[in-house]
Amino acid sequence: MEKRVFFKGWWLPALLVAPQLLISFVFFFYPSGQAIWNSLFLPDPFGLKTEFVGLDNFRFLLSDPYYLASFKTTIIFSTAVSVSSMALGLYLAALADRLIKGAGVYQTLLIWPYAIAPAIAGVLWLFMFNGNIGLASYYLKALGYEWNHTLKGDQAMFLVILASSWGRISYNFLFFLAGLQAIPKSIIEAAAIDGASFWKRFGSIVIPLLSPITFFLLVVNIVYAFFDTFGVIHTITSGGPEQSTTILVYKVFSDGFVSQDLGSSAAQSVILLVLVGILTVIQFKYIERKVHY
Amino acid sequence: MKTIKAIIASLALFAMFAGTAAQAKVEIQWWHAFGGRLGELLDEQVNKFNASQDKYTVVHTRKGNYSETLNAGIAAFRAGQHPNILMVFEVGTASLMAAKGAYVPMYQLMKDAGQRFNPKGFVSAVSGYYTTTDGKMLSMPYNSSTPVLWVNKDLMKKAGLDPEMDLSTWKRVGNALDAAKAKGIDMPFCTCWHSWVHLENFSAYHNIPFATKSNGFAGLDTELSFNSPVHIKHIQTLGKWAQEGKFKYMGRRNEAGKNFRAGECMLMTESSAGYAGIKKEAKFEFGIRHLPYYGATEAPQNTIIGGSSLWALSGKSKEENKATAAFLAFLSRTDIQAKWHQDTGYLGVTTAAASATKKSGFYKSNPGTDLAGIQMMRNKVTQNSKGLRLGSFDQIRGIIDEEMEGVYNGTKTAQVALDSAVKRGNVLLRRFERANK
Numbered sequence: 001m002e003k004r005v006f007f008k009g010w011w012l013p014a015l016l017v018a019p020q021l022l023i024s025f026v027f028f029f030y031p032s033g034q035a036i037w038n039s040l041f042l043p044d045p046f047g048l049k050t051e052f053v054g055l056d057n058f059r060f061l062l063s064d065p066y067y068l069a070s071f072k073t074t075i076i077f078s079t080a081v082s083v084s085s086m087a088l089g090l091y092l093a094a095l096a097d098r099l100i101k102g103a104g105v106y107q108t109l110l111i112w113p114y115a116i117a118p119a120i121a122g123v124l125w126l127f128m129f130n131g132n133i134g135l136a137s138y139y140l141k142a143l144g145y146e147w148n149h150t151l152k153g154d155q156a157m158f159l160v161i162l163a164s165s166w167g168r169i170s171y172n173f174l175f176f177l178a179g180l181q182a183i184p185k186s187i188i189e190a191a192a193i194d195g196a197s198f199w200k201r202f203g204s205i206v207i208p209l210l211s212p213i214t215f216f217l218l219v220v221n222i223v224y225a226f227f228d229t230f231g232v233i234h235t236i237t238s239g240g241p242e243q244s245t246t247i248l249v250y251k252v253f254s255d256g257f258v259s260q261d262l263g264s265s266a267a268q269s270v271i272l273l274v275l276v277g278i279l280t281v282i283q284f285k286y287i288e289r290k291v292h293y
Numbered sequence: 294m295k296t297i298k299a300i301i302a303s304l305a306l307f308a309m310f311a312g313t314a315a316q317a318k319v320e321i322q323w324w325h326a327f328g329g330r331l332g333e334l335l336d337e338q339v340n341k342f343n344a345s346q347d348k349y350t351v352v353h354t355r356k357g358n359y360s361e362t363l364n365a366g367i368a369a370f371r372a373g374q375h376p377n378i379l380m381v382f383e384v385g386t387a388s389l390m391a392a393k394g395a396y397v398p399m400y401q402l403m404k405d406a407g408q409r410f411n412p413k414g415f416v417s418a419v420s421g422y423y424t425t426t427d428g429k430m431l432s433m434p435y436n437s438s439t440p441v442l443w444v445n446k447d448l449m450k451k452a453g454l455d456p457e458m459d460l461s462t463w464k465r466v467g468n469a470l471d472a473a474k475a476k477g478i479d480m481p482f483c484t485c486w487h488s489w490v491h492l493e494n495f496s497a498y499h500n501i502p503f504a505t506k507s508n509g510f511a512g513l514d515t516e517l518s519f520n521s522p523v524h525i526k527h528i529q530t531l532g533k534w535a536q537e538g539k540f541k542y543m544g545r546r547n548e549a550g551k552n553f554r555a556g557e558c559m560l561m562t563e564s565s566a567g568y569a570g571i572k573k574e575a576k577f578e579f580g581i582r583h584l585p586y587y588g589a590t591e592a593p594q595n596t597i598i599g600g601s602s603l604w605a606l607s608g609k610s611k612e613e614n615k616a617t618a619a620f621l622a623f624l625s626r627t628d629i630q631a632k633w634h635q636d637t638g639y640l641g642v643t644t645a646a647a648s649a650t651k652k653s654g655f656y657k658s659n660p661g662t663d664l665a666g667i668q669m670m671r672n673k674v675t676q677n678s679k680g681l682r683l684g685s686f687d688q689i690r691g692i693i694d695e696e697m698e699g700v701y702n703g704t705k706t707a708q709v710a711l712d713s714a715v716k717r718g719n720v721l722l723r724r725f726e727r728a729n730k
Contacts, residue, residue: 042724042727042728043728044391044392044728044729045367045388045392046367046370046371046392046394046395047370047371048392048393048394048395051727051728060720060724064720066717131543132543132548132551132552132555148541148542150542150543150544150545150548151542151698151701151702152702153702240545240694240695240698241695241698241702242695242696242698242699242704243695257364257368258360258364258687258688258691259685259687259688259691260364260367260388260685261685261688261724
């Protein structure tokens with residue numbers, strides 16, 4: 001049975017939703033509207049004159065092979081970041097959950113990297129892999145492996161995935177740990193008495209019971225990989241080499257604020273807006289159904 | 294209550310005094326891109342100006358690298374929060390020129406302020422870059438340099454080479470690199486500013502067009518043309534060296550300078566203005582040579598400048614523009630220019646500064662520091678060697694860098710990369726032409 005509350009009159013409910021509406025308007029509807037409007041124009045960088053070009057910005061974008069390649073880059077990047085950080089987070093959470101002594105210390109230390117801002121994390125990893133002064137690149141070289149992420153696209157990609165996943169592992173760890181601790185011990189003990197091995201218990205009891213959290217984390221991680229990894233990419237590779245680490249969001253920035261092509265940048269924002277909308281609908285329509293609550 | 298009143302009264306009094314003090318001096322903002330040693334020298338100039346008179350105060354702020362400074366300036370202009378003076382590197386020149394109304398042209402600024410200013414005093418190879426076709430100077434040349442070849446003489450010896458050997462052609466450079474590699478030198482060659490040195494200056498030096506319409510000077514409908522056989526040959530050579538481990542790619546801008554200053558790189562192509570840092574940090578004997586060329590063409594043409602000029606942005610009060618004019622006139626003074634030239638390795642942008650430096654015997658005691666000037670002014674400029682004036686050129690450089698990375702890491706041939714860069718660059722030129730009609 002659904003519970004419904006009815007208000008008498010309209011001003012109280014209107015007042016109660018007003019702050020939320022105001023925030024949505026200021027931070028979502030207004031900027032989105034601006035992006036849609038701007039995507040139809042070709043302005044000069046200084047904003048002195050502008051020309052209405054209709055859908056030309058979109059045509060220009062979709063005929064740019066680097067823009068299309070950026071979709072692929074984004075998919076590879078966000079999949080790798082989400083999967084690796086979730087898998088490691090789950091692994092560490094499973095281990096930490098079994099700890100008897102010193103659990104607090106381990107948990108605190110594992111959560112620590114989450115406190116580091118993406119841009120700082122990027123700089124940290126960049127230092128370690130810097131071709132001139134980096135420790136990691138120095139040791140790799142000693143092992144006979146030439147590290148130069150300014151030139152090699154796959155190495156650059158690996159590095160930004162590493163730096164982006166690193167802080168994320170903590171976040172995922174935290175949620176998985178909470179999820180694991182919420183699973184009643186009695187269920188697991190019952191299964192153990194029935195003779196189910198650890199992996200059997202993990203596979204058929206723990207994972208299904210974790211599915212709401214896993215689903216939540218999947219959405220949050222993909223959104224993170226799409227939008228919040230900007231700082232990491234900006235500090236480590238600036239989207240290079242040869243745009244091999246230019247994900248869609250980075251391209252919006254680099255075309256808009258580095259190249260001063262605001263028309264194209266606005267058009268990209270619009271495409272991104274549509275894309276995220278579709279993605280969210282898919283996630284909630286199809287994946288959520290398979291989730292046990 | 295009394296004490297509160299007293300506090301308020303004294304605060305008000307203080308605010309009044311502070312207000313009048315601020316009014317007495319006109320403050321102007323200068324956004325620039327210089328850090329490190331260059332930043333210190335720039336700060337010195339500003340302090341000197343502020344101390345030299347009591348009407349104006351210049352406040353300078355570093356906004357990041359050249360591109361970041363330009364972008365910060367443009368974004369601030371849109372928001373109406375822009376500085377009085379913006380440092381714009383040569384690549385952004387066409388973008389600013391096209392933005393009529395965003396700046397006060399230099400000749401206008403000086404005339405309005407009643408400041409004595411002689412545009413003819415500037416070296417024409419430099420001022421030509423910032424002057425309209427009908428001879429009006431739009432911005433003030435600040436720092437201009439040209440690429441040269443830097444030699445680590447100690448590493449040359451280690452490679453069993455004569456440190457004074459002839460390195461005037463790329464072929465000879467190639468031989469030296471072979472010898473260095475054979476002797477186990479880890480980084481025989483490195484370079485800064487790939488497009489600027491190996492395509493833009495390369496074109497001027499070999500007297501071949503980088504773009505049509507006199508490299509863009511003659512019109513916005515220019516098209517890139519740096520995919521000629523000579524260009525391809527050179528980039529292919531660099532790619533081959535990279536594959537063979539003789540040339541190490543360190544980054545798009547001047548990252549390689551760090552390796553040279555640390556004594557790791559034997560030969561480096563970099564701006565003549567690398568001088569400030571190299572002189573300060575290098576713990577080895579270094580030499581300066583002319584940029585190498587391909588012997589097949591006759592004697593090389595001249596190289597072109599890189600660096601920045603200062604633009605007076607519009608929308609400022611008359612008083613502030615006066616201050617800007619006074620400061621820019623101060624910067625073009627012979628003593629200031631000569632000191633800047635000698636400290637940094639940037640060219641002496643006024644003829645007076647260049648001759649004062651010569652008279653002081655600086656070139657004799659610092660061999661090689663005059664090479665950049667000679668290299669730039671060695672011949673009568675042709676339409677291929679006057680410079681570049683291309684819109685959206687910062688992005689086009691980005692495209693060129695991307696494509697060249699493909700050549701260095703072996704995924705593309707020079708032909709494919711340069712063809713693609715030309716094609717992608719032309720798209721941007723057309724977009725720029727359209728936005729600035």
